[in-house]
Amino acid sequence: MLKYILRRCLMLAPVVLGVSLIIFVIMKLTPGDPILNAFGIQPTGDQSYISELRAKLGLDEPIYVQYGKFLWRLMQGDFGRSIASNKPVVALISETLPNTLILILSAVIVAALIGIPIGVISAVRQGTWIDHTTRVASIFAASIPDFWLGLVLMMVFSYYLGLTPIAGHGTIQHLILPASTLGIGLSGVIVRLTRSNLLEIIRQDFITAAYARGLSRTRVIWKHALRNALIPIITVLGLQLGFLIAGAFFVEWIFGWPGIGRLTVQAITQRDYPVVLGALFVTSIAYVLINLIVDIIYAYIDPRVKYE
Amino acid sequence: MSRYKQLNLGMIKCIFLGETSDSRVIARQMLRNKPALFGLAVVILVVSMTLFADFMAPYDPSAQDLTKRLQPPSLEHPFGLDEFGRDILSRVIHGARVSMLVGISVITLALGVGMLLGVFSGYFGGKVDMLVMRVADIFLAFPGLILAIGFMAVLGQSLTNVIVSLVLVNWPGYARVIRGQVLHIRGIEYVEAARAIGASHRSIMLGHILPNAMSPLIVLATIGMGWAILAEAGLSFLGLGVKPPTPSWGAIISSGRAYLIQAPHIATIPGLILALTILAFNLIGDAIRDALDPRMRT
DSSP states (O other): OHHHHHHHHHHHHHHHHHHHHHHHHHHHHSSSOHHHHHHTOOTTSOHHHHHHHHHHTTTTSOHHHHHHHHHHHHHTTOOOBOTTTOSBHHHHHHHHHHHHHHHHHHHHHHHHHHHHHHHHHHHHTTTSHHHHHHHHHHHHHHHSOHHHHHHHHIIIIIIISOOSOSSOOSSHHHHHHHHHHHHHHHHHHHHHHHHHHHHHHTTSHHHHHHHHTTOOHHHIIIIIIHHHHHHHHHHHHHHHHHHHHHHHHHHHHHHTOOSHHHHHHHHHHTTOHHHHHHHHHHHHHHHHHHHHHHHHHHHHHOTTSOOO | OOHHHHHHHHHHHHHTTSOOOOHHHHHHHHHTOHHHHHHHHHHHHHHHHHHTHHHHOSSOTTOOOGGGTTOOOOSSSTTOBOTTSOBHHHHHHHHHHHHHHHHHHHHHHHHHHHHHHHHHHHHHOHHHHHHHHHHHHHHHTSOTTHHHHHHHHHHOSOHHHHHHHHHHHHHHHHHHHHHHHHHHHTTSHHHHHHHHTTOOHHHIIIIIIHHHTOHHHHHHHHHHHHHHHHHHHHHHHTTOSSOTTSOOHHHHHHHHGGGTTTOTHHHHHHHHHHHHHHHHHHHHHHHHHHHHOGGGOO
């Protein structure tokens, strides 16, 4: 197991290097002169001063040297300063990243609370109208755009019913709508997975044996079958995290949730490129790490996963 | 974004390493699938909107009438009017063009690139495989649409940039699935027989391996269409998609955000059309996948 974890960690290095290379390429694609952008200098300004700044920041060096220095700064957590607020990008990210993680975790909880029971009912009632309705509803839930669902929920629950705050941050009420928006879509996927996994499990011998021992149907389904059906769901949840992070960008923007998604979208509208690129890098690394953790948990739970 | 596409990528890998399927059986299976028929009807409607937008749209999508701004749905304007007094139905019909154009272009290009690299990678193996797959891993390290958001942030708003960004995000998934297929197929006897009679690499790849690796691509392309349409709408919602005043579903929804109380129809109706379109592609993709899966045959 330890070997497996070490091997997976080593495999991360080229991926992180590649991510940094793509960010560097995007940075180089940024329109306009970086010196003029960063210091607000007019192109007709003092050329000797512009050249001096360019040399000082190493922008006159060969591209591979620039990339090397960029990588070194990234490794030290130095993403530069925000053009809009002049604050260090790393400070802005560390203020907002925890909020995004809270939102995503809450969405997973909402999705599991909705998806697992409905998936179980759908499997137990296989072939009935409940099953058919649930299956179509789950595909619909997974197809709804987060940004549209967010607006609809906001309209119904905040404007019309007045049950939740319209936007903002601070209390658990502020979290209900953003987490539900993200969670409802994911719940569609969980319903389908729970149903299909449970249908496979309930046909296995150990379930027949459990019934033969005289256990009630509720106990067999919820305790024995569901426990085994949950393992693949963990993997899929890991795979879905990327979509949750992307979805969080939209949801945070709509509900004014102060996460990394809102920070990025705000930075895009202000053309604050250091913040955009810093947020992009941190989000990708967080995603890679979360996937690694999910893989390790999966390998730990299911001994059939090959360590080699 | 599309959680559905990711789910299907996983399922497809398991299903298509089985047998190849008879097209008549698949068609019969599809015709018995009511949700898929509903999906097909919606897709036909959207395609018609794309092809005949000029005839189907009751008004000019850019024509403004500020005296009627924010007017709710009526017989004259079934989807109502937006903040500039433009007919939303006409804008939705013309917006379908952008959605379908992005969907078809992204899927064609991403599939093309993914297929080419996936076949090379799986067939030759070794260093080529390692290089292609590591590059794919790097692109896959970016969650969902976020890389596309990053590219659009620096490239700027344009239809071409939307397509380029989404192709860059999409190709690695296709390359991975095709590679898996090729790895399986290249060990089958008929490929070894072709190799034994001296067939060239090109002829084996194009003539023997690729046609037999195509089945999962049909499912992926169908579900991918839904994803690409959703992604374009998402980028336009954030103001990173096509340039205004070109009508785009995402941009219409975004403009309705400011009028949720006074004119909820601006955001809700186009959003519902968008959701139904994505659902339609997902239902069709789902049905094709089930029809191709020997375990699901009745």
